[in-house]
Amino acid sequence: MLPADTQVMKQQDTLTAAPRVVLFDFDGVLIHGDAFYLFMSERYARSLWRPLLVLLCVPLLLLQRLFSRRLPMRTLVRIGLLGLGEQRYQAIAAGFAATLVRRPRQFCRDGLQALRRHQAAGDRVIVVTGCEQALVNGILQQLGLTNLEVLASQLHTGWLGMRPHLHNVGKRKVQQLAQHGLTAWQVAYSDSLVDVPMLRPAAEVVLVNGTPALCKKVEKALGRVITRVDWF
Numbered sequence: 001m002l003p004a005d006t007q008v009m010k011q012q013d014t015l016t017a018a019p020r021v022v023l024f025d026f027d028g029v030l031i032h033g034d035a036f037y038l039f040m041s042e043r044y045a046r047s048l049w050r051p052l053l054v055l056l057c058v059p060l061l062l063l064q065r066l067f068s069r070r071l072p073m074r075t076l077v078r079i080g081l082l083g084l085g086e087q088r089y090q091a092i093a094a095g096f097a098a099t100l101v102r103r104p105r106q107f108c109r110d111g112l113q114a115l116r117r118h119q120a121a122g123d124r125v126i127v128v129t130g131c132e133q134a135l136v137n138g139i140l141q142q143l144g145l146t147n148l149e150v151l152a153s154q155l156h157t158g159w160l161g162m163r164p165h166l167h168n169v170g171k172r173k174v175q176q177l178a179q180h181g182l183t184a185w186q187v188a189y190s191d192s193l194v195d196v197p198m199l200r201p202a203a204e205v206v207l208v209n210g211t212p213a214l215c216k217k218v219e220k221a222l223g224r225v226i227t228r229v230d231w232f
Contacts, residue, residue, distance in 0.1 A: 021185035026129035028191035043080040081162040097138030110231035130169040
């Protein structure tokens, strides 16, 4: 049986050796804009019949909007993915990722540098995002970001093509992290008030490119002072 002091020291050594867990949102933090929105915009721009189908669906979209903002968005996503099986979708998402990373000033240089610094320091870096899994994975790979854990939104195969399955926003992020075995983390980066559930357990919260008004709202929701950074 080890003496009590020795047990305490061994526990402290274990805690010290454990890497810090650092969470990064993706849209608005590592990339300027919304990656999946950009992908869907490209899908519609390259199609003649999808915009026409949206016009035919306007009465349905207006009806859905009466009940929820998300319902019409899900319908637009389904139209954008209509006819795509899983393999075809993944191939198109990978191709779009390769194109996107070549766009000038599309990505947040400061955010990517911060992420790489955390990796170099030995931190456990996890990207927790509302962007779709295959798309964000493709983008991160194209950027040369490896050894990352990614928790993202998911699609699944339907009768007429890929369709939304899990939208990883708000409380869903915390749920996904819990399923991943995490209930607390040291640092969390975000640009959105929607991420407050994910920010609350963090020892340090960093708000990226937030207005003073947004910063006050986040601090009020969390009940404490946060760090605000301007990244380009």
